[in-house]
Amino acid sequence: xxxxxxxxxxxxxxxxxxxxxxxxxxxxxxxxxxxxxxxxxxxxxxxxxxxxxxxxxxxxxxxxxxxxxxxxxxxxxxxxxxxxxxxxxxxxxxxxxxxxxxxxxxxxxxxxxxxxxxxxxxxxxxxxxxxxxxxxxxxxxxxxxxxxxxxxxxxxxxxxxxxxxxxxxxxxxxxxxxxxxxxxxxxxxxxxxxxxxxxxxxxxxxxxxxxxxxxxxxxxxxxxxxxxxxxxxxxxxxxxxxxxxxxxxxxxxxxxxxxxxxxxxxxxxxxxxxxxxxxxxxxxxxxxxxxxxxxxxxxxxxxxxxxxxxxxxxxxxxxx
Numbered sequence: 594x595x596x597x598x599x600x601x602x603x604x605x606x607x608x609x610x611x612x613x614x615x616x617x618x619x620x621x622x623x624x625x626x627x628x629x630x631x632x633x634x635x636x637x638x639x640x641x642x643x644x645x646x647x648x649x650x651x652x653x654x655x656x657x658x659x660x661x662x663x664x665x666x667x668x669x670x671x672x673x674x675x676x677x678x679x680x681x682x683x684x685x686x687x688x689x690x691x692x693x694x695x696x697x698x699x700x701x702x703x704x705x706x707x708x709x710x711x712x713x714x715x716x717x718x719x720x721x722x723x724x725x726x727x728x729x730x731x732x733x734x735x736x737x738x739x740x741x742x743x744x745x746x747x748x749x750x751x752x753x754x755x756x757x758x759x760x761x762x763x764x765x766x767x768x769x770x771x772x773x774x775x776x777x778x779x780x781x782x783x784x785x786x787x788x789x790x791x792x793x794x795x796x797x798x799x800x801x802x803x804x805x806x807x808x809x810x811x812x813x814x815x816x817x818x819x820x821x822x823x824x825x826x827x828x829x830x831x832x833x834x835x836x837x838x839x840x841x842x843x844x845x846x847x848x849x850x851x852x853x854x855x856x857x858x859x860x861x862x863x864x865x866x867x868x869x870x871x872x873x874x875x876x877x878x879x880x881x882x883x884x885x886x887x888x889x890x891x892x893x894x895x896x897x898x899x900x901x902x903x904x905x906x907x908x909x910x911x912x913x
């Protein structure tokens with residue numbers, strides 16, 4: 594029988610609070626800055642809806658994202674190219690309880706993202722000519738808080754409901770080329786499901802959610818409502834080792850709203866993206882505790898009005 598993984602028992606949610614793109618072009622792509630509080634790879638994980646014993650859990654995610662937005666034209670008047678590389682570290686603390694509410698166990702989670710380094714460079718062409726800019730940034734991003742999580746179990750089926758807030762705690766200055774924060778609140782209403790056959794070592798997990806974004810008061814720009822879906826299929830080869838395939842799909846349900854730099858209509862901006870890649874998990878006993886190490890890679894296969902690139906993530910989790 595395969596044991597449940599401690600790393601998966603910790604909520605795998607992660608915040609991406611950074612505005613990647615340069616001020617020069619930050620309003621020219623869907624999701625202000627061509628990005629979002631949602632980042633592929635941070636919602637999908639092994640046993641996404643499986644909870645461990647009551648207690649406190651610690652997890653750290655280190656991610657590297659190398660992506661670009663290619664030549665982008667709107668009405669033949671605005672075109673841009675943007676390249677960015679990012680090192681992101683997420684530190685999250687999760688509390689799980691045996692207390693029940695509506696037949697579900699309750700818990701809560703908080704995550705603090707730290708951008709160790711963000712570098713970006715880009716070009717913008719308008720009727721007035723072409724300009725280039727580059728920049729780098731580091732600092733704490735927008736903190737993620739899920740004050741009340743609910744978890745139900747029915748045999749091999751696990752369900753978790755975990756609404757969360759992204760709090761605009763990251764540094765933001767509309768006159769700066771790069772920012773660690775997004776300068777608006779966001780509510781993510783999401784849930785996870787895991788089917789886990791411990792005898793055969795089979796698993797299927799998915800997390801889906803809808804994110805509602807507030808308006809950026811400094812730029813008067815509002816990112817459209819966002820839908821996201823992350824999934825994983827895995828096979829455990831032993832009690833301590835498993836392999837899987839991860840994938841994601843993202844789509845804005847409605848368009849952005851707000852003024853743009855250049856003759857671009859925000860109502861025509863609606864992002865979409867998808868990608869997949871490999872995943873691996875290894876569990877190791879450390880005294881009376883269990884240490885989990887999780888590796889994942891995501892390769893974007895399609896991106897519209899959104900960054901396109903490769904993301905690599907290494908996670909370490911342990912029960913305290």
